[in-house]
Amino acid sequence: MPSTANIGQQEIPRPLENISLLAARNEKESVQIVLRPKVSWACSGIAGAIQMHCTDLCSSSGDRLAVGQSLTLRRVVPILGVPDALVPLDLPVSQINLLPGETTAIWLSVDVPPGQPPGQYEGVVSISALKRELGCTSQSMPKLEKSELYRELKSCLDSIDPVDRRTMDELVEREKYTTSVLRRILFSPMFHEFSSDNGSTEMMDEDALTNLSVLLKISVTVWDFTLPITPSLPAVIGISETVIEDRFRVEHGTDGWFDALDQHFRWLLHYRISPFFCRWGDSMRVLAYTCPWRADHPKSDEYYSNLRLAAYAVPYYPILSGSNSDAEKDSLRKEVEILKNKAHWGKAYFYLWDEPLNAEQYEVIRSMSREIRTYAPDARVLTTYYCGPSDVHYAPSTFEAFVKVPNLLRPHTQIFCTSEWVLGAREDLVKDITAELRPENGEEWWTYVCMGPTDPHPNLHLGMRGTQHRAVMWRVWKEGGTGFLYWGANCYEKATVPSAEIRFRRGLPPGDGVLFYPGEVFSSSHEPVASARLERLLSGLQDIEYLKLYSSRYGREGSIALLEKTGVYLGPERYAADHLPVDLMRAEIYHTCHS
């Protein structure tokens, strides 16, 4: 089943179909394998265990997509009853317990390296029922049995150790004893499986399997298009530093803290996301920064010049202290003066305040922006908003006040980042927003989603359709925004233990602000566990590159006509309900654009 399907525990799987995927280089494509036991064959509480075995995907010219690297399997685990967390499985072989009357989904991803030769790659996933004994706990050697074995072998050793010269009879007697103990052990039921055959290791894995297997062929067409390493459209997403500090018990500024942030940064980069760390202050002041190290630290260049990063937030440190001492000003000035001369400075932005609501807050933004632009006149400030200042009457309606915000923030903001919620189903209002901007002066229009919009509009909440998650980026493309902001990827409720149960914050729709989970919740791994929603966001970001490729040949209008013709996206209330249109669109782009 496709990656956009939400597969519940009662989903009835489709008949077996081989997997056929199309992927560009530097693209990740996913599909779901859905398993439901028709019968039970295990001993207690589970329907039975299966073994999944994946091979590498090979092309006829001998190139490979290696299992464990380019090919991964993850189990789809429900969160609040909704399939969402993608917990890695062991590779190339993993064992899964199926439950009676319950459907299990396995998320298979193919992540094509940028340098992969185009071609047809073939491989196989075999799914075999494991024999009854192996599903049972009785199969593993019980501790008691193991301790008994230890005791016997010990007594055997004690009887002949130390090896000293005694009489011949004594030696023979000792050997007889050793022989009898070893015989008893080797012919015990514990080793029954080996004593009856030749005990060859190669046979054994086969032995564990029943002859009930399902072979699933995977065929991946890698085509001669490489998604740009640097995303064409920046998707900037917040990572709460306080959530990390609390949960992983790392103190701000310690080595552990830098490590934890670094790990999060690197992990999210692979989702075509440009992360920023954030800490919230009074009102909606926000300290947003992409690199935890100062600009004069070697790490700074490593971060900012990373090709996967499309945009980065420069910290405006005084924001949280509220004060604006000379020392702090100086610190900011130094930071900006270092960065503004770098090649990556074009990716920089300042995100100072989230959703200003009144004249005073607008004035704070203007004043900070003035200061920043003193040091670097070409600095970009990003401001998120969904309305004008509530206490100033400068427009005849609320919507007009919202549309006219650029007049209040010019030249103190360059990136006008508005909530999709404001538009409702009125896509036509986009032109009212963009008409107010001056792209010739470097002004950009970005959008964001958070609590709103809600169903049926595209957003990333838990429980929405898979296409609804993916449609967030289709919407951005169609509306013509040049960037996207999402407030939080890890903003679950505070906890002080890494493995603590994930609870969403009260008052927010489930999943809002949470795109991945701590690995510790699901296993001993420290690697974050992606949500299906994050994977769909990535797919949407990849779709943008496909659409950009298409528009390079057929123009932006052509790409929008394609979105509409295939039924992928026509508007915030009219977009694909299932996966077919997505495949149609991608196939069309492949057919018209491959060389």
Add this chain to the structure above:
Amino acid sequence: MPSTANIGQQEIPRPLENISLLAARNEKESVQIVLRPKVSWACSGIAGAIQMHCTDLCSSSGDRLAVGQSLTLRRVVPILGVPDALVPLDLPVSQINLLPGETTAIWLSVDVPPGQPPGQYEGVVSISALKRELGCTSQSMPKLEKSELYRELKSCLDSIDPVDRRTMDELVEREKYTTSVLRRILFSPMFHEFSSDNGSTEMMDEDALTNLSVLLKISVTVWDFTLPITPSLPAVIGISETVIEDRFRVEHGTDGWFDALDQHFRWLLHYRISPFFCRWGDSMRVLAYTCPWRADHPKSDEYYSNLRLAAYAVPYYPILSGSNSDAEKDSLRKEVEILKNKAHWGKAYFYLWDEPLNAEQYEVIRSMSREIRTYAPDARVLTTYYCGPSDVHYAPSTFEAFVKVPNLLRPHTQIFCTSEWVLGAREDLVKDITAELRPENGEEWWTYVCMGPTDPHPNLHLGMRGTQHRAVMWRVWKEGGTGFLYWGANCYEKATVPSAEIRFRRGLPPGDGVLFYPGEVFSSSHEPVASARLERLLSGLQDIEYLKLYSSRYGREGSIALLEKTGVYLGPERYAADHLPVDLMRAEIYHTCHS
């Protein structure tokens, strides 16, 4: 949490409270232990494993309710996403894997033997987190490791076997070799846990546990009231013989077939149910029989005189053949003539047709009844119906036609068994039904539920509230029926493998006609797995005995006043939504009736 709670996977458990139950002798009381991991402590995919350990319940005078016999634990497994199947856990110790973000319910039952001395019984369930290693598969000795061990020990044995007299040096050499192999094995990581300490077996179970444990005290007050072994109100419930034949592949009339039916009969008796096997024919002809053996077989008496049986169906064999040959008539006559002279004959009834709909079907019933009563004038015929014959106009309204059915079936039916669905919320219509009956001539009014009534009225469907299931019998008591019929306990969709997934029949509400599941679906056990709905039906049948006791002191009116005063049951749309009223009513009966 109480036995009437439906505990979903997202249920938030209540704070820990010790368990306190009131139970009569020969009563089964249940409660649920709800577990949800706050953190994860295991290695892969599960939040962690716990061990539950149950002690016997002991009274101060040394009497016991033994774990595994009187005290059982079952895991509540969802069916179509609704908690329902109660799958037995190992006792006194069992291991359970908890899943992250998922709530698990354990169904604890105390089944008090009829001869149990009254008193206060105390025990403990301890719930301990198992150490990380034990939850992981790596803890069990991997097959590869085991095979390696076998190989090494084998080489060791081969080197000294046969023990023959060689030179002293050879013997010493061989011993040195044996010693080195054994040392290597014993000091390998495999036995690390034993070599570092003294390896005492007693320590090890303790070792496996973390110091994170929860102790749950159980206190059961067994009071000096014994529920009658023979239920005061017969609850006759069908078991489909064809479902058994198909699923367990037993051929009609073979030893395996008799065994399978016998097992089902015995198992259901413990639910205060009087089972009848059934096979359906054309229209709604039904062959219903409680004993698979003929009346002249020794098993017949064993079945019919079983004290747990409140009523039994005598087979009218010709029903399915359609013909009515002399041989068949003779066979029926012989059957009746044997039974009618037995002490248990008073429990006998004939169930010939389910819900006759037209004049022809009414006539068939009359004709069969005539034949039966030729052999035994005091034979009782049970007829289920929810309307009068559709093609005869003998009453001004549909309801009148329904109410007047006794006029059409007298004296050919003694047990007039009507659908609760007919009443809707109009409890007052009961008196119209009963006014037509002549109890002085042995006529009885029984009721049944099946597809109807539906929510919010009491029935046994999956997904209804727990109190809604239990209310089925409260309703019977309040309305004054003297028996209850339920059409099927195992009527799921046909399958030909015992462990096949359970599917409910199309067109029926989920759970309708299914009160238990084949054990093979959940484990290697052949014992049926009860549904929570069956347990709640049992609780309702036990409530009837409490109410009967109460009415023996305060009259039937008093018992109905009690139902209403405590809020347990006021009508088909007004009954307890949660468990508190049930506890209040039972406590009141205990306080007023115990000696």
